[in-house]
Amino acid sequence: MELHRNRSSLPLAILCVVGGVVLLSCSREGRVLPILVALGSIALGAVVLVGVLRPFRFAIGPEGLDVRRSGLRGTYRWDQFDALALEDAPRQDGRPGAPRLLGVPAAGMPPGPKATAQHPVDGRAAIELLDLAQVRETPEELAAALTRFAGDRFTDSRTSLGLDGLELEFTEGLRGYRMDRVNELIRRARAALARDDRSARLAARSEIEQARAAGLPVALRGYNTGQVDAALDRLCAALTDESATDRKTAP
Structure with missing residues (x-):
């Protein structure tokens, strides 16, 4: 592709x-x-x-990625990445921005690309491979291709993914939960659900429970506390349900 x-x-x-x-x-x-x-x-x-x-090329295939863009040029095999993730890039106001593709370098990654981001699930240093605002293809098309070719290395951790009626759009107002912290918790939970890994789900649920037990930080302007609490309750339930599936991507 x-x-x-x-x-x-x-x-x-x-x-x-x-x-x-x-x-x-x-x-x-x-x-x-x-x-x-x-x-x-x-x-x-x-x-x-x-x-x-400016010359641009970004191709996804069975062998890996062929990239020719500003700041990143090369052909990268799948085994040169420990993990890849599609996430909503954070903005200064704490709300999710346009999706971007991140790659966690493996030992075989050639020197050159600088790690300027973090994997949304485990925080490992990652390279920003692509800002999807730069391309015509949709995030869903990109996710389908990466699921097909990158396999288990790829995680779709966008917060915009649906979860059977669970509303993750929160009202903003005075004295609400800090938006960046809520977005981080939801992003990690969604990534765990997308991976369909029981240990990852339990870890994400534990992180939510610990954050709530310590008290989610409140900001002068933040997300509606009641809406966030209800969403986190349902996310925890989904993370506990072994039969829950966040999304299915066609091969």
Whole structure:
């Protein structure tokens, strides 16, 4: 499976460059502000154009990954990864952002890529392989391909996955549970459910119980406490139920 770069920002970048050139040509000599605006528009458009038109390749196959993108170039075998995970990238406000693909390097990984992230389940140092906002394919398509080719190495730990009616969208308000901590607990629980590993499920349940026993941190602005408590109760029940399945991905 070969992914394709998302070029939705290309028309806006071209418009910025063309508009800046037109404004610059129409600006009268001595008028500084229009010239600065025109130059800024051209610079912004040029930066976006360079990013959109830069060579890109990301292919998933039986042997591994073939990657050619900014900051990461190479062909990586599956045995060069201890684990791969698809997660919702954290944002500054604590809410989940666009999905990204992470890889935990194994002993055979060639030097070069820097570990700038953590595996969502066990916190091991991981490489950010792909920001899915950069490609046209959906997270579900990527997850299906990785499940097929990477096998047990891959975990889909996105918090947006459904769980038979369990609502994981929480109301935000004053004096609620801190969002980043809640998101972390849910992400680990969902990853354990996706792996269908009893020991991982029990570990995730234990983490939730310990966090609640110690008291979930409260922030000036956070998630509704009643909604979170109800969701965590049901997550704990699902983690205890050995027949529970978070999701099924077609091979």
